[in-house]
Amino acid sequence: MSKPLKNPPTYMINSVDHALRVAAMLQLEGELTLSEVAERLGVARSTAHRLLAMLVYRDFAVQDDRRLYRAGPVLELAAHSPSAASRLRAAALPHLHRVVGVLDESANVVVRTGDTVRFIASVECSQALRVGSREGMVFPAHRTTAGLLLLAELTDEELEAVYPPERYAGRPTERPDLARLRTELARVRRKGFAVNQGRSERGVVAVGVPIRGPDGNALASLSVSMPSGRYDKHRLPSLVDTLTRAAGAVEADLAQSP
Structure with missing residues (x-):
């Protein structure tokens, strides 16, 4: 039997998991609204806002003047063709x-x-x-x-x-x-x-x-x-x-x- 490659960790940290999922979404898809992020994660808008604020703070995301979030400098190399x-x-x-x-x-x-x-x-x-x-x-x-x-x-x-x-x-x-x-x-x-x-x-x-x-x-x-x-x-x-x-x-x- 093959060795499993993607077992969830024993002590899964949901906030980290959510942040990583948002980063992957921005990397793959480009612009997202706060509401879209909240809906995709199945969390409240306030929770999504806190996650996005931390990603912005660490340069994984940026928010433009239309209040849309997109991949930040850390992800920019992978964000050229979403x-x-x-x-x-x-x-x-x-x-x-x-x-x-x-x-x-x-x-x-x-x-x-x-x-x-x-x-x-x-x-x-x-x-x-x-x-x-x-x-x-x-x-x-x-x-x-x-x-x-x-x-x-x-x-x-x-x-x-x-x-x-x-x-x-x-x-x-x-x-x-x-x-x-x-x-x-x-x-x-x-x-x-x-x-x-x-x-x-x-x-x-x-x-x-x-x-x-x-x-x-x-x-x-x-x-x-x-x-x-x-x-x-x-x-x-x-x-x-x-x-x-x-x-x-x-x-x-x-x-x-x-």
């Missing part, structure tokens, strides 16, 4: 909510950057036992459903460039076996979807499909995550069908947006 992720997230969110409404499992949109993937949108289901929000979190690409789908788009040469041996000097065990990975990616390409059973997080199963741009290339992955005890392989065709329909709807909305 529009693509923001546009994708805005297009995907309504469809994530519909997927959750149909399947009653948590749903996500994930993008790849190099050898990692980042969750840019996450909607939790209402079940007591559920996979929590992964929004803003980063995982090794080859250990996730989304990563497998997006790495499957690469040529052998491009895959080599993502995993050069020199990048993993001193930590060779973190570099995947490329021969084995290529075999797995070929299977993902052939099927058009990916299933991850406990590979990135113990006790979690995820099923995903790609979201494609007008040129046919995969921009992101749309996936559903659930506790492994609730996964039934006989439901896989219906899960994939629901996700494929939702991904097609996101693609259509993206094509129509400015």
Whole structure:
């Protein structure tokens, strides 16, 4: 069984978690209002205001004359091009909510950057036992459903460039076996979807499909995550069908947006 990568800390500090989530939102999406931050975190406006004030004080955020918050100097290198992720997230969110409404499992949109993937949108289901929000979190690409789908788009040469041996000097065990990975990616390409059973997080199963741009290339992955005890392989065709329909709807909305 694979080692879990993202167990919550034993003593989780909610204020720190909230501040880090806000920083990730600003980094990925650009401008946000106080109300948007409060709604996304599920906290009172006064709490959101205190969090934002501290981020501004430490230069993780700035507030402009329109009273909008955006990434500050500390995050500015990553804030130069937030529009693509923001546009994708805005297009995907309504469809994530519909997927959750149909399947009653948590749903996500994930993008790849190099050898990692980042969750840019996450909607939790209402079940007591559920996979929590992964929004803003980063995982090794080859250990996730989304990563497998997006790495499957690469040529052998491009895959080599993502995993050069020199990048993993001193930590060779973190570099995947490329021969084995290529075999797995070929299977993902052939099927058009990916299933991850406990590979990135113990006790979690995820099923995903790609979201494609007008040129046919995969921009992101749309996936559903659930506790492994609730996964039934006989439901896989219906899960994939629901996700494929939702991904097609996101693609259509993206094509129509400015």
